[in-house]
Amino acid sequence: MVDPAPIVVENLTMAFGSFVLQRDLTFTVARGDIFIIMGGSGCGKSTLLRHLIGLKSPAAGKVYYSGESLWDSPIEQQRQILQGTGVLFQRGALWSSMTLSENIALPLREYTDLSAAEIRDIAALKLALVGLAGFEDYYPSEISGGMQKRAGLARAMALDPEILFFDEPSAGLDPISSRLLDDLILELRDSLGATIVVVTHELASIFAIGNNSVFLDAESKTMIASGNPKLLLAETKNPTVKQFLTRGASAALAT
């Protein structure tokens, strides 16, 4: 029997009250994918992520983790399913009353039997991986927005989860750090075998790391393209997608 895919989304409809944000989203994230969720600002990418990580229940449709329907499971089981995931929130969402090191230590303390010294070493390692070595004892309010983003990334990786969700990891980073981050994401996939779902606008990283994607459109309120971003760029006939993937250049040429 083949392993069921880590994440399958079926006919997902997202709504705030009676306001429908996106409808009929169907896609599969395969093991080892770096899956890109893209689309214009405000089209519902972060909201889609909140549906995937169990924070907002769908108006209709299903989310399956390895064949198990997330939203039909009792809360205990949902927790179990989501224990294998790590999340970087769009605005970091670090615990502001703890230092960076304690932020990373918390999941480790919850789910492992490591000693305090070992946990501290792991936290230092994770911070070093995102370029924040030496910032262990800083509080989130004492570092810049881009640094908070990276610290959030370190926290998401704390337990070496099988599935990682990143909401705009490179927003607010300089080009070099952003490039290093892409390398780190590829490395996480290759060396740890993680499956990674990334929300991003950054074209350079979409093409550098993505091997599958969905494109959400705000106007038609559904996904209008999916697949490998490089192939999408070459083959898509849809003007909105084309325009997005070429930074609007194709539209400028057309007029």
Next chain:
Amino acid sequence: MNVAAERAGNAATVACDQDQDALRVRLGGDWTLRQNLPGAEAVSATIAAATAARRLTFDTSALGRWDSGLLTFLLGVHEAAQQKQISIDATGLPEGVQRLLRLATAVPERGGGRRQTQRAPFLARVGSGWLALSAATSETVTFLGEATLSLLRLLTGRAQLRGGDLLLLVQQAGAQALPIVALISILVGLILAFVGSVQLQMFGAEIYVANLVAIGMTREMGAMMAAIIMAGRTGASYAAQLGTMQVNEEIDALKTLGVDPIDFLVLPRMVALILMMPLLCVYANLLGISGGFLVGVGMLDITPQQYWNQTIAWVRINDFLLGITKSIIFGIIIAVSGCLRGIQCGRSAAAVGEAATSAVVTAIVWIVVADGLFAVLTNILGI
């Protein structure tokens, strides 16, 4: 021309005339936000009335300075023209205005995105009010249930507390509250003694001031004053802490880790108050009684020995235990309403403020209600 007139500029003018199928809008003067600008309504009305018009052109030969004021006006005109399917010929406008207008109309407005401000009919408001109330009630009941389960899990050893967090919370709810609790309870003791002595002196029964203060403090005022102080101090701070965590998505981050926010945030706060409230209550009792002692000995010619004997003779252990039991219940009420309001908090700075206010109000209301129930119960049971 003097400076004031320069700043005031020339009054903005607008006029419309029709030439066969073309409507021409003539703009003159300075169109800046600081002026009294004419609204788009006049032009919109003309557009709506002009049946034969197909095109809209602009004449800006008399236009002076302009800024966003002109743009908002033009957007209004644009909207009116679109409704009548009149095409707009913007070439008469200055270059910059044309470009900005193109930018402003590049992304179509999101349907349903604008808030509807019209009032719903009466019945609909009653209905949605009822729905909101029942939703809030079920949320509260769910929270109470979860908090109780969490406490039970702790008692049966299936949930654990993080030592460091608990110590900090105990310190905040205990040691740091001592000065204010001391001040208030001494004053309450003094006041009870003063008010009582005036009445009791009429019968020459000053010595009973000691009874009044001791029994009043141990049965009622010690627990009550400590609870009200802690509701304002600690309950509000719990609501603000948890509310801010809600705003920053910190609670969401906990949930995605599979950590139960009730176990992690609410339980230690409940435990801290359950542990500290009885101690604060005893402390308040002692200081309240010493407040009464000051008045009794200082003003009423009662010797310290007499006051002490009278107090010891009349306060029963049951009075003490009743106050302590109450204080534990009050502690739970304070922790639960603080954490509940914090967890329910919306995602804005104003919502955090409301959460803190409502935590204090909820706590005080329930403290008084619970105290009333205790009064009835102890009366029936004869405690």
